[in-house]
Amino acid sequence: MTRDWEAAALCAQADPEAWFPAKGEHAVTARGICRRCPVREPCLQDALADDEPSGIRGGLGPRERRRLKTRRSAAPATPCTPATATRRSPITNTREAVT
Numbered sequence: 001m002t003r004d005w006e007a008a009a010l011c012a013q014a015d016p017e018a019w020f021p022a023k024g025e026h027a028v029t030a031r032g033i034c035r036r037c038p039v040r041e042p043c044l045q046d047a048l049a050d051d052e053p054s055g056i057r058g059g060l061g062p063r064e065r066r067r068l069k070t071r072r073s074a075a076p077a078t079p080c081t082p083a084t085a086t087r088r089s090p091i092t093n094t095r096e097a098v099t
């Protein structure tokens with residue numbers, strides 16, 4: 001099934017092998033193209049929805065997608081407001097309330 005966004009996919013103009021790196025490789029070329037791709041978000045959403053088990057999609061590899069999906073499913077449904085927002089201190093790497 002072809003999805004609407006696929007017509008604008010930058011990877012359609014490149015060597016598909018770059019999106020399937022060998023074990024231990026980081027797919028730097030593919031990730032760089034994904035970063036500039038205008039359909040990165042719908043590509044990533046579809047990969048997450050399909051539990052795509054291999055390759056780089058939306059700039060993320062399979063393990064990164066699994067982690068993102070886990071984080072999103074564990075995130076509370078409450079909206080982020082100034083009262084609930086936190087930020088990480090770059091020095092201590094601990095959370096502190098935004099005031």
Ligand code: SF4
Nearest residue numbers: 009011034037043058
């Ligand atoms: S984000 Fe990457 S994998 Fe997805 S369509 Fe764009 S270039 Fe292809």
